[in-house]
Amino acid sequence: MWQPNPSIITLAMTGASGLQYGLRLLECLVAADKQVFVMVSKAAQVVAATETDWSLPGQSTALENYLISRLSARSGQIRVFSREQWMAPVASGSGAPSAMVVCPCSTGTLSAIACGASNNLIERAADVALKERRQLILVPRESPYSEIHLENMLKLTRMGAVILPASPGFYHRPQSINDLIDFIVARILNQLGIPQQLMPGWGAALHHDELEESQHEPHE
Structure with missing residues (x-):
């Protein structure tokens, strides 16, 4: 019987602006x-x-070695699959992890996943996640959204994708681009x-301030 393995995550990065989100998530x-x-x-x-400043090699083995070296990952911790590597675990429900993230997710990839195109391994892996009712998180980066984009997002949400x-927030008063990136990666x-x-939950900082204030109040 297949058992989910929470220690394995599928991460796909596609051609939307904001690749920094995906690279930081991988880190x-x-x-x-x-x-x-x-x-x-x-x-x-x-x-x-x-x-x-990342120079991502086109060949999967070279890319795998590059990422392992750059992120100081242990041997085998990062496995890279090419777009037509159909024998990869992610291509089948019996081998795919229990969670997949597409970050960033181009609107073209969004569309392909929404209609089940499966023209490459990224699309097939997302299709597997949907059909097996596993976690699928899509991080689109586009502005403005067209009706087609919004319809595809609604369709995928109804299928169970997130x-x-x-769209980073600013209530944490970011001081750098990295703070904005970490906002999304934390989510x-x-x-x-x-x-x-990376980012405290909503109200956590307020609770901390209230706690400090109460400690300085005089006791009756």
């Missing part, structure tokens, strides 16, 4: 001692070269049930 998953099955689209490699737009980790120290 946090490695730090949390999760094994990560990684897929990177060709468009995501272009975005990485445009927006970051749509988590890359993803919360959805996955992985403890994180």
Whole structure:
């Protein structure tokens, strides 16, 4: 009988702007001692070269070695699969992990997942997550959204996927771009049930301030 393995997470990065979210999430998953099955689209490699100082190799073995070295991951902790590696565990319900994140998720990938296209391994892995009723988190980054985008998001939400737009808040008073990135990554980790120290929960800072204030109040 298949049993979910919460220590393994599937992470796909596609060609939307905001690849920093996916790379930071990967870093946090490695730090949390999760094994990560990684897929990177060709468009995501272009975005990485445009927006970051990460030079993601096109060949899966080279990319795997690059990520392991850059993130100081243990051997085998990161496994990279190519777009047509159909024998990868993520291609079947009997082998795929219990959770998958597409971060960032392009609107093209969103559309393909919504209609079950399965033209490449990323789309197939998401299709598996949906059909097996496993956790699927999609992080779109687009502005504005068209009616097509919104319809696809609604359709996927009704299927059980979580749509988590890359729309960081500002109530934590970010001091840097990294603070904005961590805001979204913290939300993803919360959805996955992985403890994180990137961002306190709503009200936590207020509770801390109230506690400190009460300690300084005179006692009757």
